[in-house]
Amino acid sequence: GENVEQHPSTLSVQEGDSAVIKCTYSDSASNYFPWYKQELGKRPQLIIDIRSNVGEKKDQRIAVTLNKTAKHFSLHITETQPEDSAVYFCAARNYQAGTALIFGKGTTLSVSS
Amino acid sequence: KAGVTQTPRYLIKTRGQQVTLSCSPISGHRSVSWYQQTPGQGLQFLFEYFSETQRNKGNFPGRFSGRQFSNSRSEMNVSTLELGDSALYLCASSLAGTRTGELFFGEGSRLTVL
16 A cells, blocks of 8 residues: 655754655555645644646745656745744545545644744 | 534543544535544544445554444444554545545544543
8 A cells, every 4th residue: 555754754944944845655556645734733734735747836935846756745835934833744645546645654843933 | 614523522531442433524525534643653544435435444453443424424433442542533524526635624533541
């Protein structure tokens, strides 16, 4: 089955810096890669996603890149703000097999002002 | 539009007991999946249901089971509880049949096993 590895497990940056979180997946049939943000004590929420037919997607300060050959995808946050502090999870899915997601173990991002 | 509702929110059990958790998906969502969240292990997939049928199952022992009813509400059951079952159990619903199928999570049921 699918396995998703995520690095780093913790990341500390200064406000205004950029943050990058990287994930690799094992199943070449996976074709959908979302990123979820979970603030302390709250439920995970989707922040951005990318499908396998796209190499990059941006939404304001957030971008995701996908390298299908290397089975690697990354989340990039620019101009970080204290409210970006949270746990970020990458995930992968083969949407032809269902809606279940296989998640990485998460990255705790801390943005200090 | 109401979100995903999970009950109970908190519960304490002792080893050997069993527990049943409930999840009501967003109206119109027919797919429900369950995840176990523990510190350091992230979100681990338990199972997924669609139209009362289990479509996928994660790598958990048979003590973990679930079902889905005709109104899409879902329950999961854990029998013969162990200390390691202490976790936040999250339910998520989605519109099945879509290519992206964003998952909408509930607030979770926090289980403590003593």
